Amino acid sequence: MNEVIQNMADRRSVRKYTDRQLPEDILKQIIEAGYMSPNAGNKQLLRMVVCENKEINDRLGRLRKLVTKKFWWPEENEPFEFSDEELDSADVESSFYGAPCVVYLFSKKDFEFADGDAYIMANDLCLAARSFDVGSCVISIPTDYFLVDSAKEILAAWGIPEDYSIRAHAILGYPEGGFPEAKVHDLYAEPLYIK
Secondary structure (H helix, E strand, O other): OOHHHHHHHHOOEOOOEOOOOOOHHHHHHHHHHHOOOOOHHHOOOOEEEEEOOHHHHHHHHHHHHHHHHHOOOOOOOOOOOOOHHHHOOOOOOOOOOOOOEEEEEEEEOOOOOHHHHHHHHHHHHHHHHHHOOOEEEEEOOOOOHHHOHHHHHHHHHHOOOOOEEEEEEEEEEOEOOOOOOOOOOOOOOOOOOOO
């Protein structure tokens, strides 16, 4: 098996992390690999925010979990309403599994290929991470949790334009207890070969 395919075979979705931050040189190489990702029309519209701030990541991870749980695919302009008590409840865990680094991927709201570009980049970040024995997981966006006022303040502080929205995440860190065992991929239907 060649090196690239072996790296793909070895990658696992990690959902339990140590607190250890990635060395800066490794993190930079992973991020640079993300920018090598193919993207629609070579427009390069994705914007990455690489956040190693535990407090921010925990708050946003809990917010994502709560918004997703309460407002799965809301109607446009449906207000997100919940209390600080709900957000701070022990029942709401972070969507980011305690990863010490969360890469937030944003793109223009009106770009029809933004989601595809984001998931390709998130996957490439995860593959690059695995090549350094760094764990990772792609975290999806079923509902834009940055529509909540407190999250809008974070976007403004990060300098994300108002015509951009969150599209995907890649979480990075060192797996607690090592990498998970491989799961057998035997549920796919056999491909249909046409000659």
